[in-house]
Amino acid sequence: MSRYSDMFDRCAQEHRGAFIPFVVVGDPDMDTSIRIMETLAAAGADALELGIPFSDPVADGPVIQAAAVRALQAGATPDRCFGAIAVIRKRFPALPIGVLTYTNAVMHGGMAAYFLRAQSAGVDSVLSADMPVAEANDYIAAARAAAIEPVFIAPPDVDEDTLRAIAAATSGYTYVVTRRGVTGSDDRVSMEFKSILSALKRHGAPPPVMGFGISTPDHVRSVIAAGAAGAISGSAVVRIVERGGAKMMDTLAAFVKEMKQATIHSQA
Amino acid sequence: MKEQGRFGGFGGCYVPQILYGVLEELEAHFLAARNDPAFQAELRELLVNYAGRPTPLYRCRNLCADTKARLYLKREDLLHGGAHKTNQVLGQALLARRAKKTRLIAETGAGQHGVATAIVGALFGFSTRIYMGEKDVARQQSNVFRMKMLGAEVVSVTAGSRTLKDAINEALRDWADSYRTTHYMLGTAAGAHPFPTMVRDFQKVIGEEIREQMLSREGRLPDAVLACVGGGSNAIGAFHPFLGDPSVRLIGVEPAGRGAHTEEHGLTLQKGTPGVLHGALTNILQDANGQVLESYSISAGLDYPGVGPEHVHLMKTGRAQYVGATDDMALDAFTALCAGEGIIPALESSHALAVAMDMARRADKETVLVVNLSGRGDKDLDTVAKALAARGEARP
Numbered sequence: 124m125s126r127y128s129d130m131f132d133r134c135a136q137e138h139r140g141a142f143i144p145f146v147v148v149g150d151p152d153m154d155t156s157i158r159i160m161e162t163l164a165a166a167g168a169d170a171l172e173l174g175i176p177f178s179d180p181v182a183d184g185p186v187i188q189a190a191a192v193r194a195l196q197a198g199a200t201p202d203r204c205f206g207a208i209a210v211i212r213k214r215f216p217a218l219p220i221g222v223l224t225y226t227n228a229v230m231h232g233g234m235a236a237y238f239l240r241a242q243s244a245g246v247d248s249v250l251s252a253d254m255p256v257a258e259a260n261d262y263i264a265a266a267r268a269a270a271i272e273p274v275f276i277a278p279p280d281v282d283e284d285t286l287r288a289i290a291a292a293t294s295g296y297t298y299v300v301t302r303r304g305v306t307g308s309d310d311r312v313s314m315e316f317k318s319i320l321s322a323l324k325r326h327g328a329p330p331p332v333m334g335f336g337i338s339t340p341d342h343v344r345s346v347i348a349a350g351a352a353g354a355i356s357g358s359a360v361v362r363i364v365e366r367g368g369a370k371m372m373d374t375l376a377a378f379v380k381e382m383k384q385a386t387i388h389s390q391a
Numbered sequence: 392m393k394e395q396g397r398f399g400g401f402g403g404c405y406v407p408q409i410l411y412g413v414l415e416e417l418e419a420h421f422l423a424a425r426n427d428p429a430f431q432a433e434l435r436e437l438l439v440n441y442a443g444r445p446t447p448l449y450r451c452r453n454l455c456a457d458t459k460a461r462l463y464l465k466r467e468d469l470l471h472g473g474a475h476k477t478n479q480v481l482g483q484a485l486l487a488r489r490a491k492k493t494r495l496i497a498e499t500g501a502g503q504h505g506v507a508t509a510i511v512g513a514l515f516g517f518s519t520r521i522y523m524g525e526k527d528v529a530r531q532q533s534n535v536f537r538m539k540m541l542g543a544e545v546v547s548v549t550a551g552s553r554t555l556k557d558a559i560n561e562a563l564r565d566w567a568d569s570y571r572t573t574h575y576m577l578g579t580a581a582g583a584h585p586f587p588t589m590v591r592d593f594q595k596v597i598g599e600e601i602r603e604q605m606l607s608r609e610g611r612l613p614d615a616v617l618a619c620v621g622g623g624s625n626a627i628g629a630f631h632p633f634l635g636d637p638s639v640r641l642i643g644v645e646p647a648g649r650g651a652h653t654e655e656h657g658l659t660l661q662k663g664t665p666g667v668l669h670g671a672l673t674n675i676l677q678d679a680n681g682q683v684l685e686s687y688s689i690s691a692g693l694d695y696p697g698v699g700p701e702h703v704h705l706m707k708t709g710r711a712q713y714v715g716a717t718d719d720m721a722l723d724a725f726t727a728l729c730a731g732e733g734i735i736p737a738l739e740s741s742h743a744l745a746v747a748m749d750m751a752r753r754a755d756k757e758t759v760l761v762v763n764l765s766g767r768g769d770k771d772l773d774t775v776a777k778a779l780a781a782r783g784e785a786r787p
Contacts, residue, residue, distance in 0.1 A: 178682040179556065179668065181563045182407045188550060200680045226405050227667040231681030253667065255411040257392065258403055278409035280571070289408070303409065304568035 125272065126219040126247050127295040130169055131330045131352055140386035141169035141353030142343065143332065144360045144379055145223065147190040148173050148207055149199025151364065156194070159364060159375060160211045166376035167383050170219035171211070172355055175204045177225040182252035184305040186358040189365065201228060201237075205244035212245025221248040221274060221295070226262075229254075234262060238269035248295040250274040256288045263292055276300055277323060277331070279315055286319070290328035297328045299351065300335045320350045340385035347386050356382060392418055396584020398704035404584040406670045410563070413570040418585040420486045425592070430485060437481045441514070442471040444478075444596065448604040448761070454731040460751035460758040463613070464744075465601050467625065467765045468736060474766030475625045476507035479593035480576060484511035486589075487574035494518045494573040498562045500527055500555035500621070501692035501739065502534025503766055504578030509541035517574075519543040522561045524554040527691045534770050552685040555621075555695045559669050579622025580699040583670025587627075587699050594628025601761055602632050609759055615640035615750065618763040619742040620660065620713065621692050623699035625765035630711060640712065643702060644743045646688030647715030657686035659698040660706050660713040668697040689718035689778060690738035690771070720745035722778055725768060737766030738774065 134141050144163045149156050160171060176191035176199050183191070201224075208220060222241060229237045229251050241249055249271050254262055256275055266273040272295035277286060279301050290297065301316045320331055330352030337343060338359035346354050363374050392415055396402045404414055424430040438444040446469050451462040467475040487495060495517045499505030505521040512519030521543050528535055528547045538545050551557040559582070566575045580590040598616070605613050616633060618626035620643040633639040648656035656662070663674035668683055676684040676696035686696040705711035716724075721738055724745035728736050736744060740763070747762045768775070 178551065179560055181560050181669070182567070184564070192551075195682065202680075225667075227675075227677070227683070228681045230665075230667055230672075231677065253405045253407055253670070255404065255406060255408045257411060258405055276408045278407075281408070281412055285408075285412070300409065303570070305564045 125295060126217060127170070127272065129217065130219050134169060134352070138388045140347040140351060141332065142379065142383040142386050143170045143172055143353055143355045144168050145172040145174060145355055145357035146360055146364060147176055147187065147194050148204040149176060149194030149197055150190040150361070151193050151367065152197040153199065153203055153207055157207050157210055158372065160207070161214060162372045162375050163379055164211065164215045164218055166379035168379050169353065169383070170221065172221045172223055172357070173208060175201055175222055175224040175228060177228050180225065180252070182305055184358065186361050186365065190361045205240055208246060209244040219247045219295070220245060221250060222246050223250050223252065226251045226254045229262070234265040235269065238266050238271045242269045242271050246271065248272040248274045250276070250298060256285070256292045259292060274298055277319060279303060279319070283322065286322045287326045290323055290326035293329060296330050296332045296352070297323055298355070299323070299331045299333050301333070302336045316346065316349050340381055343382050343385035348389065354382070354386065392584060393422055394418065394584070394588070396588060398587070398701040399707060401672050401700035401703045402584055402587055403672050404670060405667045405672065406583045407567060409567050410570065413566070414583055414585065416490060417486065420489050421585050421589045424486060424489065434482055434485055438478065438596065442477045442481060443469065445600045445604070446470055448601060448608065450608070451732055454727060455748060455751040458751040459754040459756055460760050462747060462751055463605070463759070463761045464734070464764040465597060465629065465761060467597060467763060468734070468740070468767035472503070472507045472510050473769070474503040474507065474737065475594065475597060475628065476504045476578060477510065478596055478628070479590050479624065480507040480511045482593035483574065483576050484515050484517070487517065487576070488515060490574065492572060492574040494569065495576050496520050496522065496562050496565050496569070496573055497576040497578060498522045498555060498558035499578060500524070500558070500694055501690065501737070502527065502531040502538065502770060503692060505538045505543065505545070506534055506541070508576050509538040509543035512543055513541045520565070521545045522548050522558040522565070524552070524558050525549050526553040527555065530774055531691055531770055554685070554691070556683065556697070563669070579624040580627045580701065581622040581669065581671060581673065581697055587671065587701055590624050591627045591631055591701065594624050595631040597625065597628040597763060598630060598632035601629060605761065612636055612639050613759045613761045615642055616761045616763070617642045617644060617743040617747045619644050619693060619739045619765060620698060620702060621646070621657065621695050621739065622697070623702045625763050627699060627701055629763040630705070634710060641705070641710065642746065643711055643713040644746045645713055645715050646690060646693040646742055647717040648687040648689070650717055651715050655687035656715070657688045657693050657695060658715050659686070659696060660702055661715060663696070663698070671700045673700040674698055674703045689721060689774065690742065692737070692739040693742065714746055716742040716745040718778070722775065724748055725775060735768040736764055737768045738771045740765045741768070
């Protein structure tokens with residue numbers, strides 16, 4: 124069993140969904156970033172989604188772009204990011220850890236080498252924001268060969284065949300996006316969610332986790348109620364890091380607790 | 392996708408899943424239009440009566456007169472809009488209309504593609520937004536004003552290197568939100584499939600005309616066709632009709648900036664390595680960690696750390712050769728063409744001209760050279776004035 128399926132089983136037994144915070148590794152610097160990841164996990168995050176910064180993040184909105192710039196300026200490289208992730212893995216052996224990055228980072232130096240490096244750092248899954256399923260045959264094979272679960276995004280406005288391909292390709296969980304645009308926390312949580320979820324279920328996709336635009340407990344409650352197995356919150360978490368300050372760690376921990384509380388099924 | 396969009400392994404469609412569908416839709420319209428006589432007739436009519444095709448093939452009277460070479464210029468600078476860009480925006484605009492889009496977005500570096508997009512936006516009644524790096528906005532003020540006069544909104548991009556690369560990033564972000572109503576009018580033969588194939592198809596009219604005009608003027612094909620390469624659209628348009636003619640050398644000229652030995656250049660084909668940028672597997676300038684580097688060129692239109700994937704294939708197979716011209720070489724060619732022929736070329740095109748002039752000087756037998764003069768240089772006059780002043784050659 125993978126760490127993801129163990130985690131989703133545990134959530135199901137506890138009649139709740141998973142809350143998964145996202146941060147950019149190395150933001151604002153590597154030492155602080157390690158403490159941020161530890162804080163999120165210790166506060167009860169069910170998994171971590173960790174961005175490895177790339178120079179041209181076309182799928183990210185301004186908040187996460189700025190985080191990537193801060194991390195790169197502070198000297199983040201894929202190797203240093205994997206080093207930091209290895210520290211978190213050691214402290215939290217059961218915690219599912221996913222990496223979000225871009226195709227060029229994975230291909231640079233060879234996909235097999237990248238996935239092996241991720242695996243040895245303790246990463247469970249890798250999602251490349253600019254890798255559509257139609258281009259992903261070799262990529263999926265390389266990931267699986269290294270025991271990395273390739274995660275794919277199910278976006279709005281896709282046809283049934285594409286959803287079927289995404290359901291078959293994604294592993295660990297299905298990253299469901301029901302809002303158009305790039306990452307960022309605004310208040311548009313779309314109504315198309317239920318129809319995408321039922322199609323994914325029909326095609327046997329792994330648990331659907333909702334991302335993009337999750338910034339409040341109400342967002343979490345609404346997507347869990349609609350049938351999501353979990354919710355990822357990125358820009359809202361990164362904004363706390365951006366603000367910084369002496370109470371940043373407390374604020375992060377409180378945010379995780381509040382969001383996680385909102386994952387509990389209302390009629391368990 | 393119906394086609395793979397691969398050029399010997401390079402190319403492809405590496406975009407966020409949310410954009411894959413609209414690119415499939417675009418490919419479908421493109422493939423249907425290819426075989427639609429009504430579409431082709433309307434495009435042809437616009438190219439002739441609106442844009443001014445065919446453009447002249449001018450044989451230089453003075454430049455290179457003392458060499459064994461005959462130097463021809465394909466005058467894309469005389470095309471409506473002032474550059475070759477108009478060829479393909481007319482094609483894409485007809486496709487956007489066919490796909491029932493009401494809004495255009497585009498990136499621009501030098502501003503030429505932005506102006507071309509604004510032109511078709513006005514012509515067809517699209518609402519038009521142009522993304523332009525902050526640095527390029529500053530160095531291409533006259534084109535910014537031109538776009539605004541044509542009714543386009545110009546958004547200054549402050550992210551990253553504040554040049555073409557970041558303008559493309561921002562346009563892609565817009566498109567991920569707006570694709571149902573909006574066509575992304577990419578300006579070069581780069582990026583995700585179907586753009587490299589589609590833009591090449593709309594630009595190959597350049598090479599087709601060169602071939603015809605050369606056969607009627609010289610009774611033979613040229614010895615070499617030269618074109619500058621940023622993203623590579625004017626070059627692929629000039630080269631493509633000659634791919635099957637091994638006697639015709641195809642020479643792409645990249646910006647060597649302050650020199651190939653420095654870090655300030657845009658020699659993506661010559662010094663880049665394979666990577667994925669803006670949707671294609673191609674050659675890119677990147678560091679040891681796979682982060683995309685900033686390119687450099689005096690010419691905003693060549694200042695791009697990626698390149699069209701078909702050029703990588705043509706380089707790897709040896710069918711085309713790629714060389715560099717520095718800022719200084721381009722400036723020398725610019726001033727030579729102004730003074731020698733009464734033509735003010737774009738700094739981009741001046742790179743290709745510089746290499747052609749060098750070949751002409753070295754020619755030890757009769758040689759026929761064609762330079763694709765891809766654009767006019769009025770937009771570059773401020774840049775040239777500053778650069779000449781910096782060299783101590785200030786002119787009145």
